[in-house]
Amino acid sequence: MSVANSNRPKVVIEQVLAVLPLEVARWLEALSDVWLDELEEIRLRVGQPVELCLRQRSAFLGSDGTLAQSLDASMRISAGALAQVLQRLTQFSRYAVEEDMRQGYVTLPGGHRVGIAGRAVVEAGRVRAFRHVTSLNIRISRDRPGVAASVLPALYDRASRRPLSSLIVSPPQCGKTTLVRDVARRFSYGGFAPGDHGMKVAVIDERSEIAGSVDGIPQFDLGPRADVLDGCPKAEGMMMAIRSLSPHVVVTDEIGRTEDAEAVLEASLAGVAVVATAHAASLDAWRRRPWMERLFLARAFDRYVVLSRRKGPGTVEAILDAEGRVIGRGGVEAR
Incomplete structure (x- = not known):
């Protein structure tokens, strides 16, 4: 069985953990399987809290690794940390090709898609690249064998x-x-x-x-x-x-x-x-x-x-x- 086929939440997102800032990855690994199983997106924005979009709600990652109840207690992402994530994305994934970047995303192994926001470089009416990236949206891809049974x-x-x-x-x-x-x-x-x-x-x-x-x-x-x-x-x-x-x-x-x-x-x-x-x-x-x-x-x-x-x-x-x-x-x- 391939890695991506496992139902264990930490195994499903290990390709994602590999590109995240070390501190963020460590705290995510420490979260319970219940929370990780509900995790759909990880939103990284320069100067803003790390947002975790769960199945029914969103929360912020606390500086102590818990789900923060307030913005003041949340972990924030620096411009340098975000730049490192972007660098890992383009090195870690062979699919981070120029055409993908033009469309505003990078696909990680395992099918996880990373959306990109920032200043777009436009030439002849088309987006050619992104500079000064200010936020990343990491969408978690999961396999759900059997979901097609009813249809x-x-x-x-x-x-x-x-x-x-x-x-x-x-x-x-x-x-x-x-x-x-x-x-x-x-x-x-x-x-x-x-x-x-x-x-x-x-x-x-x-x-x-x-x-x-x-x-x-x-x-x-x-x-x-x-x-x-x-x-x-x-x-x-x-x-x-x-x-x-x-x-x-x-x-x-x-x-x-x-x-x-x-x-x-x-x-x-x-x-x-x-x-x-x-x-x-x-x-x-x-x-x-x-x-x-x-x-x-x-x-x-x-x-x-x-x-x-x-x-x-x-x-x-x-x-x-x-x-x-x-x-x-x-x-x-x-x-």
Whole structure:
């Protein structure tokens, strides 16, 4: 079992601890597993307290290693300490490439994403780099095997024994990537429906978050029939997979650009199912984005799964068919 597959909180975040200031890492290690299991983000801001965003609330890391009850008792980050973290990020991760930095993030091994804020250097209307970085947001990536169990029957046609193209829609931090990872794993292993023996899954992992690859090797278990194109742009990767990997289903994260939509349409014409995610508060909101209405009208997706945090990350609010009609809620759906 790979490191990232362990359920022990301290093991899950050890790649994160390696880039943090020593004092912060030491105090985080001292926190109970209960708190660490609820940890979703670590926010580092110059001159401000270290903020820990937990599942239901946020708290500040106290100077004594506890969760501080007041700002005065909290641990604060200096500009020098933040600069050291940024330096470790770019050295520790082979995926801290220039293009990632331009998009405002770095991905650590294990799929942890680090958001960057500061002064943007803009040339010809595009962000080229960040200077004078003033804050970092470290988002903890966790594996949750089995989370797709309730929605999987809706994403699979038992009569034809084929996966259905599906889009998982939600605002940030609602468990889209965790869910799509488990969908990929369950399709790869098979056995979730009578007569299902598993299928070939191509994972297009542009941000290295679904598989959490290190040196191209997935750190999350995606099953025995998964092929991963790590760090590959989504649109190009989908076409490469269809041409050369003969997948039954292509899995990818965060579609939104015109070229992504075109690739999804091409996949549907080629008879390959696509399971993807998208940032939006609802299906209607997603449809209002450029090019997405075209996907909807073309019935490129057979199913839509809408998530929220209402009962915690991964709450299934609705499952809809290709025409946007609700067929299930809260993990219980029509067959």
